[in-house]
Amino acid sequence: MQAAIPVKNAAPAGGEVVLSARSVSAWYGPKLAIRDVSMDFKRNSITALMGPSGCGKTTFLRCLNRIHESALGTRASGEVLLDGADIYSRGADPIVTRRRIGMVFQRPNPFPTMSIINNVVAGPRYTGITRDPLELSEIAEQALRRAALFDEVKDKLKAPAASLSGGQQQRLCIARALAVKPEVLLMDEPTSALDPLSTLKIEELMQDLAVDFTVVIVTHNLQQAARVSQFAAFMLGDEDRVGALVEFAPTERIFTHPQDPRTEDYITGRLG
Amino acid sequence: MAATLLFVAIVVGLFLQLVHGSWESLTTFGPGFIWSSAWNPVTNKFGALPFIFGTVVSSAIAIVVASVVGIAAAVFLAEFAPPFIARPISFLIELLAAVPSVVFGLWGLFVLAPVLARSVDPFLAHTLGFLPLFSGPIYGVGLLTAGLLLALMIVPTVAAITRDLILAVPNELREASISLGATRWETTMRVVVPAARAGIMGACVLALGRALGETIAATMVIGNRPAISASLFAPSYTLSSVIANEFTEATSSLYISALLELGLILFVISVIVNGSARLLMFSMLRRERPR
Amino acid sequence: MIAGARLEPGRRYRGLAGVLVTGFCSALAAGLLIVLLGYVIAQGWTAINPSFLTQLPRPVGVTGGGVANGIVGSVIIVGIATLMAMPIGILTGLYLAVYGRGFAAEFIRFLAEVLSGLPSIAIGLFAYTLFVQPFGHFSGFSAAFAFTVLMLPLMVRTSEEAIRGVPIAVREGALALGLPDYGGVLHVVLPAARPLIVTGLLLAIARVTGETAPLLFTAFGSQFWEANPGAPMAELSLQIFTYAISPYDDWHRQAWGGALLLIAAVLVLNIGARLALSRGSKRR
Numbered sequence: 001m002q003a004a005i006p007v008k009n010a011a012p013a014g015g016e017v018v019l020s021a022r023s024v025s026a027w028y029g030p031k032l033a034i035r036d037v038s039m040d041f042k043r044n045s046i047t048a049l050m051g052p053s054g055c056g057k058t059t060f061l062r063c064l065n066r067i068h069e070s071a072l073g074t075r076a077s078g079e080v081l082l083d084g085a086d087i088y089s090r091g092a093d094p095i096v097t098r099r100r101i102g103m104v105f106q107r108p109n110p111f112p113t114m115s116i117i118n119n120v121v122a123g124p125r126y127t128g129i130t131r132d133p134l135e136l137s138e139i140a141e142q143a144l145r146r147a148a149l150f151d152e153v154k155d156k157l158k159a160p161a162a163s164l165s166g167g168q169q170q171r172l173c174i175a176r177a178l179a180v181k182p183e184v185l186l187m188d189e190p191t192s193a194l195d196p197l198s199t200l201k202i203e204e205l206m207q208d209l210a211v212d213f214t215v216v217i218v219t220h221n222l223q224q225a226a227r228v229s230q231f232a233a234f235m236l237g238d239e240d241r242v243g244a245l246v247e248f249a250p251t252e253r254i255f256t257h258p259q260d261p262r263t264e265d266y267i268t269g270r271l272g
Numbered sequence: 273m274a275a276t277l278l279f280v281a282i283v284v285g286l287f288l289q290l291v292h293g294s295w296e297s298l299t300t301f302g303p304g305f306i307w308s309s310a311w312n313p314v315t316n317k318f319g320a321l322p323f324i325f326g327t328v329v330s331s332a333i334a335i336v337v338a339s340v341v342g343i344a345a346a347v348f349l350a351e352f353a354p355p356f357i358a359r360p361i362s363f364l365i366e367l368l369a370a371v372p373s374v375v376f377g378l379w380g381l382f383v384l385a386p387v388l389a390r391s392v393d394p395f396l397a398h399t400l401g402f403l404p405l406f407s408g409p410i411y412g413v414g415l416l417t418a419g420l421l422l423a424l425m426i427v428p429t430v431a432a433i434t435r436d437l438i439l440a441v442p443n444e445l446r447e448a449s450i451s452l453g454a455t456r457w458e459t460t461m462r463v464v465v466p467a468a469r470a471g472i473m474g475a476c477v478l479a480l481g482r483a484l485g486e487t488i489a490a491t492m493v494i495g496n497r498p499a500i501s502a503s504l505f506a507p508s509y510t511l512s513s514v515i516a517n518e519f520t521e522a523t524s525s526l527y528i529s530a531l532l533e534l535g536l537i538l539f540v541i542s543v544i545v546n547g548s549a550r551l552l553m554f555s556m557l558r559r560e561r562p563r
Numbered sequence: 564m565i566a567g568a569r570l571e572p573g574r575r576y577r578g579l580a581g582v583l584v585t586g587f588c589s590a591l592a593a594g595l596l597i598v599l600l601g602y603v604i605a606q607g608w609t610a611i612n613p614s615f616l617t618q619l620p621r622p623v624g625v626t627g628g629g630v631a632n633g634i635v636g637s638v639i640i641v642g643i644a645t646l647m648a649m650p651i652g653i654l655t656g657l658y659l660a661v662y663g664r665g666f667a668a669e670f671i672r673f674l675a676e677v678l679s680g681l682p683s684i685a686i687g688l689f690a691y692t693l694f695v696q697p698f699g700h701f702s703g704f705s706a707a708f709a710f711t712v713l714m715l716p717l718m719v720r721t722s723e724e725a726i727r728g729v730p731i732a733v734r735e736g737a738l739a740l741g742l743p744d745y746g747g748v749l750h751v752v753l754p755a756a757r758p759l760i761v762t763g764l765l766l767a768i769a770r771v772t773g774e775t776a777p778l779l780f781t782a783f784g785s786q787f788w789e790a791n792p793g794a795p796m797a798e799l800s801l802q803i804f805t806y807a808i809s810p811y812d813d814w815h816r817q818a819w820g821g822a823l824l825l826i827a828a829v830l831v832l833n834i835g836a837r838l839a840l841s842r843g844s845k846r847r
Contacts, residue, residue: 070450071443072355093570099453109444113466123452126462128571173448180452275654276671279719282712283674286681286689293692341588348585364593370833371599372773374800375822378807379599382815427592455570457578478680485682487776488804512684512776519691519780535688539681546680 005226005267007252015042018214019101019184024063024078026056028071033059034243036078039233041184046206046215048229048251050222052266055235056243057218061186064216065101066094082184099127101184102177107193108169110161110176117157119172120144123180139179146212147175148205167198171205178209185209187217191224203228222267226255234263287539294533296526305533311498311514313522318530320537322498326415326508327538330490331483333419333504334426338483339476341423342430343465349431350438351460362435369428377492380421385412385493388420393505408503411495416504418494422486426479433475437468474552481545485538487512511538600826607823610816620786620802626813630821632788633799639790640703640782640798641772644710648767652715653760656722657748663723671719679716686712687777694781701783703796709777714767721763725756762840769832773825775800800825 019041026033034056041047049057062068063076066087079086087097110119120140124130130139140157144150149171153164161172170190177185187206191199206215206228219225225232232255233248247254247263258264291298297305301318308319345365349358389412400406441464449459465472487510495507496517511534522528614629621628659668687709694705729752737747753760778784783795784805799821806818 065451067447067451070447070456091569095453095455095570095574097453098451103447103451105444105448105451107444109442109448111445111448111463111467113469122449122462123454126449126458127453128574176448176452275651276658279651279655279715280671280674282715283678285693286678286686286712289689289692290685293688341592344585344588345592348582348589352582352585353589361589361593364596365589367830367833368592368596368599370769370773370829371596372775372800372822372825372829374773374775374803374807375599375603375826378803378818378822379602381807383602424595431589431592455574455578457581458574461581481680485680485684487682487684492804492808512682515684515688516776516779519688520783532688532692535685539685542680542682542685543677546676549680550676 005222005255007226007255009046009228009230009251015045017041018043018083019064019216020079020081021060021064022079022081024060024076024080026059026063026068026076027074029073032240032242034063034235037235037243037245039245039248041214041216042231043214044210044212045231046210046217046229047231047233048225049216049218049233049235050220050225050266051235051243051246052237053220054241054243055237057233057235058188059243060235061188061216061218064184064186065098065103067098067103069094095127099123099180100182101186102180102182104170104173104177104185104187104190106189108166108173110164110169110172112160112162114161115158116153116161116164116172119161120175120179122176127180129180140175143175143179144172146178146209147171148201148208149175165198167194167201170194170198170202174202174205174209178213182213184214184216187215189218189220192220199224226251234258234260234266236262236266290532290536290539294529294536297529297533300526301530305530306537309498309500313518313524313527316524316526318527320511320534322500323509323511323514323534324537325500326418326494326498327484327510327512327541329415329504330418330422330494330508330510331480333416334422334483335476335480337420337423338426338430338479342427342476342479343434343472345427345431346434346438347460347465350435351456351464362432365428365431368424369432371425373425373486373489374492376421376425377489380417380489380493381413384421385417388412388417397505404502405504408501408505410505411507413493413495413507414503414505415494415508418490418508418510419504421489421493422483425486425489426482429479429482430475433478434468434472437471437475438464441467470552474549477545477549477552481542481549484545485512485542487516491516511535603819603822603826606816606819607821610820611823615817615820619788620797622786623809623811628817630797630799630802630817630824632785632797633802633821634824636703636782636785636789636797637772637799639792640707640710640778640796641768643704643707643792644714644771645764645768647707647711648714648718649764651711652718652763652767653722653753655715655719656724656760657726657753659719659723660726661748663727675716675719678712679720682776683709683713683774684776687779687781690777691780701781701795703782703789703792703794706778706782706796706798707792709781710771710774713771713774713777717767717770718763721766722756722760725759725763726752728759729755758839758842762836765832765836765839769829769836772832773800773829775804779804 017040021037021039023036023038025035037060051057064080068074068076079088117140120143121136124139125136191202209215229251232251234246235243236246237243247260255267306320309321310317310319349362389410393410396406445463445467446459449463490510491513494510494513496509496513497507498509515531515534519531522531616629617631618629619632690705690709694708695701733755734747734752737751778798778801782798784801785795785797789796803818803821806814
């Protein structure tokens with residue numbers, strides 16, 4: 001069949017696996033949320049996690065940098081290998097891990113009491129990477145440039161972060177995540193709270209970021225997945241609302257030749 | 273409607289009555305009443321300075337101690353304690369707020385003051401005695417004892433409000449900080465507490481207002497001597513305790529009027545303090561609403 | 564390699580120290596309450612016996628006697644204050660909840676805030692100038708008036724919140740039945756808001772039950788049975804204060820006994836308020 005949604009990026013051939021999830025399950029209290037999800041993420045690729053709401057795609061994303069377990073009563077099992085080493089192993093520290101796997105959230109969440117520049121350098125400053133003001137301002141400029149925000153804010157770096165527009169705030173949050181110099185960037189529906197124009201800017205930015213980083217993005221927007229990603233995963237919850245992976249393949253193949261009938265139903269709009 | 277008018281009349285009448293009652297003193301002493309330290313019923317010379325001093329110093333001790341302990345306790349209860357610890361401790365701290373001040377005073381007089389006089393004060397005098405603050409004879413009752421007792425009384429105010437404010441900080445901010453590789457402690461101190469800063473200051477000012485106006489407990493442990501002394505061990509007097517002690521014994525109308533003027537000063541101070549607390553909290557609430 | 568990467572020890576220990584220090588402060592605050600309660604119970608228990616609860620105070624130097632007149636006085640004064648504060652407080656709260664916009668309502672809220680922050684002794688002075696000075700003698704009623712003023716801000720605020728919390732649909736439902744506006748309020752809104760109003764009332768009663776300062780120059784205290792609110796009256800917390808600052812051991816003992824009674828009453832009222840609140844939220 002021919003999919004109605006055009007796919008922009010061809011999947012790169014080969015490529016080395018940076019991050020690898022192996023049968024990850026996660027619980028909220030006694031409730032199982034996702035079961036046995038396994039996926040490989042290749043360096044400098046963008047992978048989109050799709051699925052109807054409640055399918056566990058966000059939960060899975062949150063397991064990849066161990067932020068899932070920061071809430072009370074939550075738990076995860078399985079392995080997540082970052083450069084071949086399990087971040088859930090006994091010796092691994094979640095706090096150190098999170099520095100290497102950055103995250104951008106659904107709603108822009110700049111720290112309200114800090115200025116624009118202090119938001120960007122919050123990570124390096126407070127986690128002790130450096131406290132040297134000169135070095136920090138270099139890091140800030142680099143990160144802001146990388147997030148395509150520098151030109152818009154260079155004259156008001158000391159202004160409160162809340163004075164920015166929603167789209168700018170989200171790019172600020174991206175800059176803040178980049179300032180810690182992660183290898184992987186997790187994005188949880190980063191444009192769902194933004195207008196179409198800001199969304200476009202962020203999508204362009206994502207393409208650009210994939211040159212240096214490995215990006216995993218959760219989205220409920222099929223067009224967005226088709227536009228930005230090279231790989232796509234489709235997740236679905238069962239009757240007990242336990243999420244599982246249905247299909248994982250290069251984006252092009254998911255949208256043109258889905259192997260699973262449930263995936264086909266979803267991308268043709270018969271589901272969710 | 274009639275009830276509402278009655279309510280308004282009561283509050284406005286309260287202020288007018290205090291002004292009316294202190295008129296004789298206001299016209300006799302003028303503004304000099306505030307910085308005069310004379311207090312002599314026999315010669316009919318009155319001034320408020322020693323009482324303002326005692327009130328301000330004892331409340332300052334109280335708010336410093338109570339905000340440190342109260343904010344720390346709130347941080348622990350909101351961010352670190354598991355529910356089975358946080359719930360009973362929060363409950364106990366809230367009950368502490370309900371204990372009548374006369375009971376605090378009783379305990380302060382018979383338990384706290386002797387303990388301080390026996391062990392804490394001599395220790396302070398021994399180690400920090402080179403400071404005028406901690407020199408001079410130890411009585412047990414005095415500024416330090418009153419300040420610490422007041423601190424205990426207002427800790428629940430600081431702790432309970434701060435805890436609610438911290439719990440109200442959106443979780444997104446915590447997650448943002450954690451995702452940058454910050455520890456739980458760094459997240460709390462750099463992101464969560466600053467986000468609630470204005471409200472927490474408001475809570476502290478509100479607690480300060482309580483300490484300034486507290487009467488019975490302060491009266492029982494402050495020593496009731498209208499003197500201005502550099503030593504925190506020395507007895508002192510507060511605005512409210514001099515009213516409590518001398519009002520029913522005041523004979524001349526000027527004496528009564530001077531005491532009423534002290535009440536008026538207390539009224540004005542507490543309106544200013546509570547007003548600024550509300551403003552701080554209000555500014556915080558307004559900022560928190562989404563754009 | 565990440566698996567080997569550890570958090571810098573300095574950051575780990577700072578976090579640990581932070582949790583320990585803040586935890587210690589929580590324990591300190593809660594622990595002091597337990598110490599205080601324990602002390603009051605241990606000391607007060609020995610003072611409480613039938614004669615303490617049923618007899619009048621004895622003259623200075625005579626051992627024994629009780630605080631029965633103070634207990635009765637407290638009940639009378641707090642009772643009168645409650646009867647006066649209830650209609651004013653609830654109706655003002657109702658006014659704010661129903662017509663709560665505009666300058667007048669904001670002004671009333673501001674007054675309630677001012678009043679709630681006022682030292683109780685200033686309110687006592689007010690009652691003195693209004694009901695003691697003109698009549699030339701102290702009275703239980705002037706104390707009840709001071710307590711009324713102390714109860715009002717809490718009553719106004721909780722009543723307003725309680726009535727506001729009743730869904731508009733409920734009120735409109737009453738109007739749709741053809742009830743007049745006040746009828747809907749009387750038969751539907753107030754009953755629905757009752758648990759929260761009761762909570763506020765109990766908290767206000769608890770607040771004044773533990774209050775002493777304004778009594779010094781209103782109720783004044785008495786050595787005798789006095790049920791007439793027009794005359795000076797004994798009151799329990801006032802007796803505790805007087806006994807505590809006296810030089811007599813037997814009076815100190817009785818002060819602890821009175822403190823135990825007072826703290827028990829106040830805690831029961833507070834826990835009652837919590838129960839009313841949780842009952843109310845369950846019904847919603």
